[in-house]
Amino acid sequence: HLRMLHLLPHSVLWRVWAAARGSPVRGYAGQPSVQKIIEGRFTPPGAAPGASLGLPAELSSAGRGPAGARGLHPSDPKNTPTRRAIATFFRFFLPISGTACLGYAFTHPDDEPLVPHKLPPELQYLAAQQFVSEEVHSNWSGTHEAKPKRLFHPENEHEIEAFLRQATAAGQQLRVVGSALSPNGMGLSSEGALSMGLMDKVVKVDILKKQVTVQSGCQVQNLSDALAKDGLALQNYASIKNQQIGGFIQVGAHGTGAKLPPVEDQVVSMRLVTPGLGTVTLSKETEPELFSLAKVGLGALGVVSQVTLQCVPRHKLVERTFATNSADIKKNHIKWLQENKHMRYLWIPHTDTVVVIQANPESSAAGLAALAAAPTTQSDPAHQLAPMRDLLVSKGRAAADLASMGLEQLRDELVAVAPTSKDWMASANKAEAEAWRRSSGFTRTDWSDQILGFNCGGQQWVKEVALPVGPLADLKGVTPDIKYMEALLKEIKSQGVPAASPIEQRWSCGSSAAMSPAAGTSDSLHSWVGVIMYLPQDPTVRAQVTQQFQSFSRLIDDKLAPRWGAATHWAKLEVPGEGEEGDLRKLRTQLATRFPVAKFNAYREVTDPKNILANDWVNQLMPLP
Numbered sequence: 001h002l003r004m005l006h007l008l009p010h011s012v013l014w015r016v017w018a019a020a021r022g023s024p025v026r027g028y029a030g031q032p033s034v035q036k037i038i039e040g041r042f043t044p045p046g047a048a049p050g051a052s053l054g055l056p057a058e059l060s061s062a063g064r065g066p067a068g069a070r071g072l073h074p075s076d077p078k079n080t081p082t083r084r085a086i087a088t089f090f091r092f093f094l095p096i097s098g099t100a101c102l103g104y105a106f107t108h109p110d111d112e113p114l115v116p117h118k119l120p121p122e123l124q125y126l127a128a129q130q131f132v133s134e135e136v137h138s139n140w141s142g143t144h145e146a147k148p149k150r151l152f153h154p155e156n157e158h159e160i161e162a163f164l165r166q167a168t169a170a171g172q173q174l175r176v177v178g179s180a181l182s183p184n185g186m187g188l189s190s191e192g193a194l195s196m197g198l199m200d201k202v203v204k205v206d207i208l209k210k211q212v213t214v215q216s217g218c219q220v221q222n223l224s225d226a227l228a229k230d231g232l233a234l235q236n237y238a239s240i241k242n243q244q245i246g247g248f249i250q251v252g253a254h255g256t257g258a259k260l261p262p263v264e265d266q267v268v269s270m271r272l273v274t275p276g277l278g279t280v281t282l283s284k285e286t287e288p289e290l291f292s293l294a295k296v297g298l299g300a301l302g303v304v305s306q307v308t309l310q311c312v313p314r315h316k317l318v319e320r321t322f323a324t325n326s327a328d329i330k331k332n333h334i335k336w337l338q339e340n341k342h343m344r345y346l347w348i349p350h351t352d353t354v355v356v357i358q359a360n361p362e363s364s365a366a367g368l369a370a371l372a373a374a375p376t377t378q379s380d381p382a383h384q385l386a387p388m389r390d391l392l393v394s395k396g397r398a399a400a401d402l403a404s405m406g407l408e409q410l411r412d413e414l415v416a417v418a419p420t421s422k423d424w425m426a427s428a429n430k431a432e433a434e435a436w437r438r439s440s441g442f443t444r445t446d447w448s449d450q451i452l453g454f455n456c457g458g459q460q461w462v463k464e465v466a467l468p469v470g471p472l473a474d475l476k477g478v479t480p481d482i483k484y485m486e487a488l489l490k491e492i493k494s495q496g497v498p499a500a501s502p503i504e505q506r507w508s509c510g511s512s513a514a515m516s517p518a519a520g521t522s523d524s525l526h527s528w529v530g531v532i533m534y535l536p537q538d539p540t541v542r543a544q545v546t547q548q549f550q551s552f553s554r555l556i557d558d559k560l561a562p563r564w565g566a567a568t569h570w571a572k573l574e575v576p577g578e579g580e581e582g583d584l585r586k587l588r589t590q591l592a593t594r595f596p597v598a599k600f601n602a603y604r605e606v607t608d609p610k611n612i613l614a615n616d617w618v619n620q621l622m623p624l625p
Contacts, residue, residue, distance in 0.1 A: 149190070
């Protein structure tokens, strides 16, 4: 706007100058000219017009002769028709154009301000060397936190490149971080952090190809909302939808569906900003090996700036929830896997109750069958949740305080009573199991992104593994995933583990990403099993729960994972602590056996020669040679 302000007074100044020169300066719509106003205001009585201005006689109206009031003297050689025409044109053009330009400037502001709102990346990096950031990054559960010394918020690829150049030249760590939701804090760094939250734009939606190109800082829910306007949706969703797209794919997130891959297989192409190679575009056709590694690249191969995802038409799902038992699961498991597009089990520890949640397209045979089997009246919430409320009341809680709480809130309240007591957790789980049985048959219909996302409960420790089950078409008898669950529940009972509800079991087909825990062919089936322990706010009890969870996690790693070929989800893989060097060496060996770590590290040395993108988590689990 400041660039245009001079145009408004320009015409007035020109008219004053013209008045002083004796040029024609007739006013608008018969209004007196600027010269006449000046002469009338400052000419003393009886004096010649213009005398008080100190004008030479030949420039005052008294000294101009017969034509003085209209312009130059007729005998002046400059008084030509062309000159008069130009003067007349500008007499009208300048004020009109000045006003028009000023109006346009205010209604169409510049994209680039006169004064930049922030320093260039190079100067930001220099300033960060002098002033340490005070911002603390914490993961969703509050189990990990870091206070990066240098924190930057790039807005485009050029800024990412500039920050990486500065970090590489200084030999300083610069770890990319998204929403920091990973339970193990794998994106956190106490050195340097590159927060992607400002790169959150949907770049392009190709309706014909059913593809979307989006910046990596866009949250999954925001992308879903944008896609809905064009009648599209993502193929699958993880449980929570405030993940950023970059982290969504880099950690190998997954939803559920025996014929659906983890989310990284929705990636058609991606742009990767690297310290060693600059910005590269990867796809199956361009650098296919690096593309396969970088889809679940853990933020160590480069900064994902933009991805193109394959979408599906937006659709509604019919979700049916019912409670059953382990015998019924064994009998129907294979059939349910093959018939349902989405399915997950919620195993209730210390009980024989399993909650089955199935979701299918509204127009499919399974969806229509679910609608037909739906109860005509839904369960009364007060009756459904009464077992959980009654148990809390028996511990002194006021019933009025519990009346408005849902199942997840009541579960949190029950756990908080005695989270380290096996007997109490068994009682709490039995009350929850009864609540699920009372609501058995609950059916709802909604858009896929609303059905597939769900509440994960309060702060918690999480351990999730993926294990191979076999080709879906060849499954027979009691399958490995059910046998794993039987072995897990047996260990929980025999070891007296105060396991919380639920133990969630989901499925996916194989992923083409080399670093995915579910890497395999599209006809292979993999099961994902997650156990949790909820964290209360009391620091002492919180520490006790943490210690119990570490023992529980070690039990899974030592007794179950090797037997069933299970690999821990990257976002739930904890690094052994101090004094556990033997466990760390064992874990490194397991990772190198399960994943192409040697090839992954070879590419790291090319894309990130000075290893600035890694943090302690990456360096301890996959150290470079």
